[in-house]
Amino acid sequence: MADESSQNKTLPATPRKIRKAREEGQIARSRDLGHFAVVAGALGALLLAGPLMAAMLRELVADGLRVDPALVADPQRMVERLAGFVWQGGAVVIALGALVIALAVAAATLVGGWNFTAKPLVPKLGKINPIAGFGRMFSKQQLTDTLKASVLAVVLGTVGALYLHAKLGEIQQVIALPLPAALAEASGLLFGGLALLALALAGFALVDVPLQRHLLAQRLKMSHQEVKQELKETEGSPEVKGRIRTRMREMSRTRMLAAVAGADLVVMNPTHYAVALKYDERAMAAPRVVAKGADLLALKIRDLAREARVPVLQAPPLARALYAHTEVDQEVPAALFAAVAQVLAHVYRLRDALGRGRVGDIAEGDLPPLPVPPELDPHRRRGAAGADA
Known part of the structure; x- marks a missing residue:
């Protein structure tokens, strides 16, 4: 019969084990908080830079629809103009991408703190073991994440469908509006949809952040035997401490x-x-x-x-x-x-x-x-x- 102290992990993790877990990349991370941060960042960007982005888009579309006979006669100038359009659109995409990356890093740091380690990148043969992988598929962590992801998909899908159904008439009218008015109306509709999604994600993040911390604490729990072994490794075995004391007495006696x-x-x-x-x-x-x-x-x-x-x-x-x-x-x-x-x-x-x-x-x-x-x-x-x- 296995020793009960080695089977039942009921003690909270010691600071030493938490530190080692962080070195191995085991920290609390909330995907829902990251999703909320990205959507909230998009809302903020749309609110602050929406008019500027709409003006840039109108100018880009107008330039693209403008016909210049000289460009048709000179393919090289056509290529240069196309490159200019790509750079204008790319600047917007790069700015949004940088914003999304910064928000995702900030959200991850907010939950588990800043932690840089390369140990998770080291190949481990145990991860390709099908038996161990099958066990991880049905672990408490995996089942919790799967259930949470399913509920999140249903909630977000429902919110999106209800919003589209309520705004279907306005979306149809956008097609008939002039370009400036259509861009303004589309921006308003997009902002409203993102706001509803952000509210739903905020609710999930409020639940997911403490949940991830709790699950991490459960994974790092220790048994009585593990605590004794760590104490022995930290303070040294009695034999080693005895030899150290003997050596110190000998040195003191010599002096x-x-x-x-x-x-x-x-x-x-x-x-x-x-x-x-x-x-x-x-x-x-x-x-x-x-x-x-x-x-x-x-x-x-x-x-x-x-x-x-x-x-x-x-x-x-x-x-x-x-x-x-x-x-x-x-x-x-x-x-x-x-x-x-x-x-x-x-x-x-x-x-x-x-x-x-x-x-x-x-x-x-x-x-x-x-x-x-x-x-x-x-x-x-x-x-x-x-x-x-």
């Missing part, structure tokens, strides 16, 4: 160990914890932890410090407190300022006494008792908790 050579002091437990400190009074408000580690990492910090001739102090309470309450690249807590200042001062005195040479390991007994608050020492806190129990 931290490299900073040990520039430390002023390493405080140890002596073997369980190690904390490297650095203090620059010109750039730091307080001593800062540049490296810390436990167990094997603590021993690594100790060895690197010895190689770099950095003093190593055996001070378990201070080492435990610093390890528990500080992070790398963080200043020491205010409660430990006194203890840290005391060990740094001791290191500086030893360096001055030895002429800035190697200080080496420093035993805790070489120092007076360090003022480490008991509540900051995790070892003492555990001991106190055990005694209370």
Whole structure:
């Protein structure tokens, strides 16, 4: 039995899937809105430029009916005059064609926005599969478009037939009118017919625009499994993220160990914890932890410090407190300022006494008792908790 999450697509499309669908050319488009825009544009052109177009047509017809004996005697002049008629008529056709193209693009952009992609032009073998094509013929989208086109054809045909029937007498009278009056009357009849068709198309466009958006949203719906897969692809698989985290920890550890050579002091437990400190009074408000580690990492910090001739102090309470309450690249807590200042001062005195040479390991007994608050020492806190129990 197929997994229900992979069969039932009930979740809305994610922004990533919508973006990919747009890249593939899947956007909402309304043909009815395009038809309405073209007819409405024709109405506007007829209303604004109708008198000019009628005058051009009268002039063109008059020139065409005018007989010039010189043209009959010279075929070349006849060809030139014919070319002039073609250019005059072609200018009108080109202008109308440009208007229709602009309106169609504007209508398409109004519904689904501007989207330029060449992916729909790429040949796909699946589209020539007769079985898949048969399924697309009876899909919800195709059945909806077929039904809508049929209803539109019936409505437009009915509107056109009723208009022609109502204006039949006026159409017959146009034939008997002089040419200027006939052109004016024909323009009025054409304008009225286009206005009725535009009203019908406007009604269909008002229904088709939200319908196309709804159908697109239905096609792009996702199942729970698809959403999980997309989330996995977006954020990465746990294995990949784990490897990235491991690599980042390794890089951070490498940088931290490299900073040990520039430390002023390493405080140890002596073997369980190690904390490297650095203090620059010109750039730091307080001593800062540049490296810390436990167990094997603590021993690594100790060895690197010895190689770099950095003093190593055996001070378990201070080492435990610093390890528990500080992070790398963080200043020491205010409660430990006194203890840290005391060990740094001791290191500086030893360096001055030895002429800035190697200080080496420093035993805790070489120092007076360090003022480490008991509540900051995790070892003492555990001991106190055990005694209370």
